[in-house]
Amino acid sequence: MAPRKAAALRDGDRSLREHLIDTAERMIADHGTSGLTVRAIAREAGVADGVLYNHFTDKEELLANALLAHIDTVEGGLEPLPKPGTASVEANLTAYLAHGLALHEAILPAFVGLANQPAVLARFSDLTGGHQWRDHLTSYLDSEQTLGRITPDAEPEVAAALLVGICHETVLSMMLSHTPRATATPSVESVISTVLKGIIDY
Structure with missing residues (x-):
């Protein structure tokens, strides 16, 4: 069964993977990476904890992509x-x-x-x-x-x-x-x- 779609995505064009990266990037920009957990990211994204593993091999892959997105956002400004x-x-x-x-x-x-x-x-x-x-x-x-x-x-x-x-x-x-x-x-x-x-x- 396909993972449920986060409420934030129901009327948008982003994929759930992009939504998770964007959520983690925003949390990194606001609070840094220290103590950042899968559960915290999932809750902020509005999805169940296990949904992350349908789109990323592990937490490390998600955080690495979020870091890259964070740098791209900063450089864009x-x-x-x-x-x-x-x-x-x-x-x-x-x-x-x-x-x-x-x-x-x-x-x-x-x-x-x-x-x-x-x-x-x-x-x-x-x-x-x-x-x-x-x-x-x-x-x-x-x-x-x-x-x-x-x-x-x-x-x-x-x-x-x-x-x-x-x-x-x-x-x-x-x-x-x-x-x-x-x-x-x-x-x-x-x-x-x-x-x-x-x-x-x-």
Whole structure:
């Protein structure tokens, strides 16, 4: 017998699978992932607990899809990333870092709640398929190097790792610190200026 349809879907076009992902995504955005249970998601979605297993192998698969949807929602509200060869490398990297900081500030709380759930993180990694902000940043730097706007001996992956580290350090410090920071967080512009001294010729 087919699972009963949630009341929220009776007059809509979404599938029950999409409804469950949307519900879990909303709960993650509102409360994070810590303590999020199948029962809580099912109740919020208006379905019986066991219905989830008609559409997902396990809780980990559902949460991984909800995390990806959460990131897509957050990124959809941010400014588009600049294309290689447009504006200046400095202006473009400034835009990339500002985008990355806003993205990480919105999504890192959800990932912190998954520190003891490596299976969810593994499923999420399988779903992303190289389409995360870091991958876009590395690809952008690779393209600028091909265009000759970054020196041939530069290492785009290392530069990307430095900028990702800035995002992690800045956001995690805000989340975990209960006292004022001893030193001021560097500005986006100062970070980019420092990174560029090692990858382009002025």
